[in-house]
Amino acid sequence: MTGGVRKRGSVWYYYFEVGAIGGKRKRIERRGGKTKKEAQTALAEAIVKFNTGYVEPKKETVGDYLNNWLENHIKENRKISTYHRYREFIRNNINPNIGNIMLKDIKPIHIENMILTAKRKKLSGTTLQSLYGVINSAFNKAVKLQVINNNPCKYIDRPKRDKFVASVLTVEEFNTIIDSLDETIYYDYAFKLGLNIVIELGLRRGELGGLEWENVDFNNHCINIKNNLTYSNGRVMIGTTKTDESERTLYISDNLIRILKEHKKIQNKNKVKYGPDYIDNVFNGKKFDFIMTWENGHYVHPNYYTSKFRKILNSMEFEKSIRFHDLRHTNASLLLEQGVDFKVIQTRLGHSDINTTLNIYSHINLKMQQNATEKLAAVLSGGKPVAKNKNSH
Structure with a gap:
């Protein structure tokens, strides 16, 4: 594939031949920059994109692309509840901030500002992470479809999820x-x-x-x-x-x-x-x-x-902040306190990743570690309590 650069006025342009179409030779020519070096760099990038099948979006905005992605990819391949959840993120947080930007012009700074705007609305870290996940997934698909050359999300920090501490009931509270x-x-x-x-x-x-x-x-x-x-x-x-x-x-x-x-x-x-x-x-x-x-x-x-x-909890003037979903956490906590292995808990709860289980119930894990440490200390001391240092205070 042949190509070159040339100056027209104060601007440098690049061009390259893409073969014959309908018996006529086809040439692509684009603005390359203010200097010859910029034009040469733009030429090299354009040839790589053309050879890899990259298709430059014409006048498609981020909002246009997201609507197409939502209807033709998410709706067809994911649960309908996921589709509705993603649609709310796009409608309430993404489109108002970056929906009118041309897809070819989207940059990491746009994503960063969108996340900051959502953060100022006091959205939780978990929600911010989900928002990031939606736009990141959409742009990953855009790269695969070759409508953008790179995903801008990978250049910004993923929001941190709020540390979750499970609220649980005691057996006595549940029976009440x-x-x-x-x-x-x-x-x-x-x-x-x-x-x-x-x-x-x-x-x-x-x-x-x-x-x-x-x-x-x-x-x-x-x-x-x-x-x-x-x-x-x-x-x-x-x-x-x-x-x-x-x-x-x-x-x-x-x-x-x-x-x-x-x-x-x-x-x-x-x-x-x-x-x-x-x-x-x-x-x-x-x-x-x-x-x-x-x-x-x-x-x-x-x-x-x-x-x-x-x-029920309001009528009982229950002091703890407990949801129905927290009965699931109560179930896991009770099992863990009885010494049931984390892997078994993961299977019973249906967690895809054991780290989810470990993170949610880390406070109980510490208690289990205490028991394990005490047992180990007993073994190391020959089954006798470890003697305390007389000079310790």
């Missing part, structure tokens, strides 16, 4: 909540059932709502976590679990087996009681036989668990 429920009222009965399932299995609320009777293996004391009942963009949807690792099989206790069998009997009686008025739960043309239903068969809305839990 359980005892406050009146099982003669079906709403309380159903919520108590959900509490018992979550405290033993550590499920997310969507996983709880998506449980079907076919997921329970009574003979082998197992339950398969496969569905996720979620509320997004104004409607309830059924989908797969949050990650591949979240689809898992959990061992369940004799007590939970008994509770589930009793619930199945109650549900069957309600089917007879309501007859043709008993509601079938159909999503995407498929009928789901949910465990968690109201008396008339209708699924329990995912938001109910959150709101009901909050109302």
